Amino acid sequence: MQKAIYFVNKPIAARGMLELTDRSLHFQVFPFDASFGIKSISIDVCSITDVAIELGDLHPRVVVVADKRYEFVLSKGRELYDRLREITKNPLGQKRDGERCSEIACSCGKSASSLYTFCPWCGSKLLPS
Numbered sequence: 001m002q003k004a005i006y007f008v009n010k011p012i013a014a015r016g017m018l019e020l021t022d023r024s025l026h027f028q029v030f031p032f033d034a035s036f037g038i039k040s041i042s043i044d045v046c047s048i049t050d051v052a053i054e055l056g057d058l059h060p061r062v063v064v065v066a067d068k069r070y071e072f073v074l075s076k077g078r079e080l081y082d083r084l085r086e087i088t089k090n091p092l093g094q095k096r097d098g099e100r101c102s103e104i105a106c107s108c109g110k111s112a113s114s115l116y117t118f119c120p121w122c123g124s125k126l127l128p129s
């Protein structure tokens, strides 16, 4: 988590906390700025099509292109940019040699991730369909 500024629309900007997880990029607007009606955002990393970095006067500006264009200014912009580049080059689902996060239906009626060999519910061997 780190402090960042999110440019909603020039010149409107919101301050908040930015966090990048394996699945999404979250921006939690600080309460003071949220009181102006600026909403927190969550961008699914799978939907990110492009990232760019622009060097600013004080901190770098990271441009994230997903369903729309998002701009964040933060001190560790370079680090965020590098991590996002890595993720967009290597989208979820293709991370581990074609291993996909699909589900297998077991004969007991429950389903489990295809990463499992045995059903976590009944213990019988899972057979990929």
Ligand SMILES: [Zn+2]
Binding pocket: 106, 107, 108, 109, 110, 119, 120, 121, 122, 123, 124
């Ligand atoms: Zn089962």
